[in-house]
Amino acid sequence: MTQSPESTNAATLAAYEAGAGAYVEGTPATPPDRLTGVFNLLATHVRPPATLLEIGSATGRDADLLEERGYAVTRTDAATSFVNLLRRRGLAVDRLNVLTDEVRGVYDVIYANAVFLHFSRGELVGVLARMLPHVRARGLLVFTVKGGTGEGWSTHKLDLPRHFTYWQEPALRRLVASTGWQVLELTVATGADTEWLTVIARPAV
Incomplete structure (x- = not known):
């Protein structure tokens, strides 16, 4: 049965709420080479000390590494489970669901690793357009999604269902450009069993 975007998002978020512990256990402390490449790009x-809004901080690994590089990171997550986890570490973090909540502030960089892949194509159009006023004129939007075709559900890593939308480079490039962004980089990296697409874009005007 086909589910609406609202229900797919609710189910995916519920998986993160229930499975935060398993997600932490399944996330390596050392980032994969593809992410080191993203940080270098x-x-x-x-350059640091630029301000950076992270969407979907989860375990906090990426934010920690970006702070080590000198960026001033604002952590956020849509799942209360991850917000509480980071607060127990003594870190400042806000609960933010970019599909439903207002984004506050203007940043040099908005960064979202493996978050936008949960959104439908239509939802991603809306999110990218809403991000535009929150990035400075020479700032960046940086995000990653999984390569492939179509969409579907996966229980990998959590043993709970999460919804994924898969992307190919030409369609992703067109979609990003259609929402007011200039694509500076669109790279493809292949992991053990997953192709990852990374977009680095800046406001087109």
């Missing part, structure tokens, strides 16, 4: 366009 980011630094060629916007």
